[in-house]
Amino acid sequence: MLFRTSGPKAGWPGNRLTIARPYCKEGLSGKLNHTLEKNKGLSAKEVLALVKRCGEKDPEALKEFFRLYSNDIYNFPLRVFHLDEDAASDFYLYAFERLKxxxxxxxFQGKSSFRTWFYTVLRNMLIDWMRTVHEVKTVEKQKSDDESRNLQWIETVADPDTEKSDDSDFMEHFHHILDELPRDLSIVFKLVFIYYLDLGLADWDYLLENSSMDRGEMARRIADQKNELAERSTGNLSQQDKITSLYLSVLELKTKRSRLMAEMETRNVDPGEEAELERIDHLIEKKQNQREKLIQKRKKGHFVVRAPYRFVSEILDIPEGSVSVMMSRIMDAFRMDSEIRKAILD
DNA sequence: ATCGAATCCGCGAGAATCCC
DNA sequence: GGGATTCTCGCGGATTCGAT
Structure with missing residues (x-):
């Protein structure tokens, strides 16, 4: 333990954090949702303004931020990764030092919901913190042993996709390509990725002109679809949690293993200890395999939520096959673009 | 509780066919 | 001839069930 404090005490805000996401029933990863309460009385704009002031190191804003969210920071490792209260206290102080x-x-630019952003920041900070703690305790020793390559591997792929650096140039280029496509193609693409992309006024005009649905029905269908995709996205986030959680378990097991090894070096080896070592190795392998499977899934894009072609075909009154063909034409157009191709290959 | 095998089913890609 | 539509097939997710 790095520090000793004793959990969220009286005087800490009892409020829980939930920044409203219009069509998110369960909230982030379910587990987190239970700890979070709607908006803490702030609108999305007010949250954005507060975060912006925090970014400028405004002491009053930072004070207000910690007044609102310190309980959530403390609860995060408890509820999401089932760490103990000591760990939560240590993590809280670690996070406080970094956030201030x-x-x-x-x-945070306000493009994603605040919750999504905050959750990602906390998760990555938790990983950083775990690494710091574990490195101090064990890594120096472990890096010299036979398994160092394994450990380095897992460290480098902890969470490669989260909290990406600024990609606004790429997104601008991407939207440029999308806007240059014929309207029917760009609409199909936007409908398939309706969870991530917004329809503009011109898109709505096109849809209403080319569909047998009236405005109300179409808006309802799209909202329903977004709801469904939001639920899927929530499921994906818990998969994402699982990747992190498995990573933390492996670190924990490696710590345990090296401690046991050190003990075994100092005295006669108990046969029970040999078996324990074997059990730990087996667990580590199992968890790494599980994690690798999830990472492969993520690489294949299974964590991206797409609307089914049936939805698009119903909205546009075209056969599903046509949606499929149009999507492949769109993908070809993207693949033809050197900048996008480079981003995909990276 | 966890895992793996078997099965079912929905979905999308792409080939085949149709239509303008 | 080229785009639109239909059809088929394979992949992968979901579910069930039995074994451990």
Missing amino acids: TGQRFRS
């Missing part, structure tokens, strides 16, 4: 510099806040 204001730098982290600058990555």
